[in-house]
Amino acid sequence: MNWIILIIAGLFEVGFTTCLEKAKETSGMTALFWLIGFFITMSTSLYLLYRATLTLPMGTAYAVWTGIGAVGTVIVGIVFFKEPADFWRLFFIVTLISSIVGLKFVSH
Template identity: 65%
Template sequence: MNWVILIVAGLFEVGFTSCLGKIRETTGSEKYWWIVGFVFFLSFSMLLLIKAIQTLPIGTAYAVWTGIGAVGTVLIGIFVFDEPVNFWRLFFISTLIFSIVGLKTVAH
């Protein structure tokens, strides 16, 4: 069950980093709503991470959490913020995914 909690925490990390991207693009009152979203996603991501590490190894849990956040943020950047896509970006994203799966596989 804590692996599911950790995955959800990673998805919330994608949420707060996506809010950072929108904060950069907006002004006025809209910017403050994105800041509220950032604080919301950040808070829940941290709370879920704290819950997950109560039974999972901290090193593995943190690596998986940041990996999910990194991969998700790159994908959001590509699909939402029109960031460039090339072979090397996709290659390194895939190696990161394989590393996350590998860490989960060898964790006890």
């Protein structure tokens, strides 16, 4: 169950980085809306990370949380913000995903 909580926490990390990017692109009340979304998703992500670390090793949980956030943020950037998707960028994302899966298998 705590692995599921950790994955959800990582997805909320993707949410807060996306809100941050959208806030940067807008102004006025729209930017405020995105900043409120940023604080809500950031708080939720950190709370869920805390919950996951109650039974998972801190180092593993943190590495998986940041890995999910990094991979998800890159994917959102490529799909929604037209960031580059060259070979090396995708190669290292696959490497990062492999590392996250590896940590799951070696953690007790």
